Amino acid sequence: MTIGELAKSSGVNAKLIRHYESIGVVPKPGRTDSGYRIYSKTDIQFLKFIKRARGLGFSMKEIKKLIGLWRNKSRASKDVKALALTHVKTLDAKILEMQEMADSLRLLARNCHGDARPDCPILSSLENNGEKND
Amino acid sequence: MTIGELAKSSGVNAKLIRHYESIGVVPKPGRTDSGYRIYSKTDIQFLKFIKRARGLGFSMKEIKKLIGLWRNKSRASKDVKALALTHVKTLDAKILEMQEMADSLRLLARNCHGDARPDCPILSSLENNGEKND
DNA sequence: CTTGACCTTCCAGCGGCTGGAACCTTTAAG
DNA sequence: CTTAAAGGTTCCAGCCGCTGGAAGGTCAAG
Structure with a gap:
């Protein structure tokens, strides 16, 4: 082949x-x-x-480990499970982080007129995070 | 400075x-x-x-655009909003993808003994996705 | 006058690919 | 038999957003 x-x-x-x-x-x-x-x-x-x-x-690094376990017929399933659950944790952390980003942006966007005027809470927030603007 | x-x-x-x-x-x-x-x-x-x-x-590319809008006093807020909402879509897509990954793994891990025995549905699934193993 | 904390540039690497250049081999058609 | 296309080979470079290191110049304090 x-x-x-x-x-x-x-x-x-x-x-x-x-x-x-x-x-x-x-x-x-x-x-x-x-x-x-x-x-x-x-x-x-x-x-x-x-x-x-x-x-x-x-990740490729994790995959190398998985392959090692896969080929090792005397592996312990708890090692595979641990690898998987560690990865799940990583995923969950990233998901949470991105959800917070998305939620913040949605909130800012909701308060943005979205018309021809220049004022925009999205930019204000980036410019001056959390502080008053007037 | x-x-x-x-x-x-x-x-x-x-x-x-x-x-x-x-x-x-x-x-x-x-x-x-x-x-x-x-x-x-x-x-x-x-x-x-x-x-x-x-x-x-x-992304840095988006940030360049945001900076352009920020400095352009005659910008339209709808352009900023559009940029933000496009980014929210991207985030949502990634979140969904990762949630599916995490959910699949959680399911597989739930069915894994997690002991000293070698049998593990996580590896079986990677080896032979969706198909029977016996 | 030396030390050490700063500054400068440039080059390399992380991860996980992807693309291209320049070349060689195999296969099918004329 | 020749030739052209469709494979294969290697190596080098770039994507993104940093981060680190080497090798050097500069500045203030002791």
């Missing part, structure tokens, strides 16, 4: 597969005499695993 | 002030004979503006 074929079956494009190889998340495959990478079916699973983990927001 | 003093009063560190200058969000200040940057009080406001806008999650 060439890299292009692997890309199609895994849904991860060839460029990215090479990138993953370069950062050490994907093992170096064998090569043909002319230097082409050759892959097997198990590599499809491997890349799909990575893709799904990315889809859940795991 | 030197860059270090500006950094203290604005809460934006000196390194970052230079960076902002290099990407053109902060105007080039005057210099002393020996080449030191010299700032005035208005620059404090400027940097605080940027810092607050960053705190609301605006």
Whole structure:
């Protein structure tokens, strides 16, 4: 299987597969005499695993750990769970932060005329946070 | 005012002030004979503006636009509002995406024993998304 | 006159890609 | 057999928003 074929079956494009190889998340495959990478079916699973983990927001560093656990048949499920829940915490923190941003902006925008006049609480707030403007 | 003093009063560190200058969000200040940057009080406001806008999650590109509007006394508040609401949409989309990630993970983690046994629905799901495992 | 705290520039790296240039190999058609 | 397209290869650069370090110049106090 060439890299292009692997890309199609895994849904991860060839460029990215090479990138993953370069950062050490994907093992170096064998090569043909002319230097082409050759892959097997198990590599499809491997890349799909990575893709799904990315889809859940795991960092490449976390994915390396996940792969380690995945391949370690004598792993403890509590280690996997811990990794996942740590990540959930990170996600929740980011979600909260962004919600606060969005809520602040919505509030400011609600009080903005939104017409041709220049006065705007959004700018006032950025200019002079929390303090009176007159 | 030197860059270090500006950094203290604005809460934006000196390194970052230079960076902002290099990407053109902060105007080039005057210099002393020996080449030191010299700032005035208005620059404090400027940097605080940027810092607050960053705190609301605006990109540097958006901040450039905001600064343009801020300095344009004949701006229309609807332009500011539009910029803000577009950004809110972006935030909401990211929030939703991350919530879905977190929810999926929570569900998987809930079904994970979290003990010394190796079986774990989190890994199964990454390995074989949605499909049966037996 | 030296020390140390500041300032200057430039270059590199983080993460997670993405794109391009310049080149080689394989495959199919004429 | 030749040729052209569609793959493959490497390496280098850029995106974003910083952050850090090296190597040097400047300034005030002791």
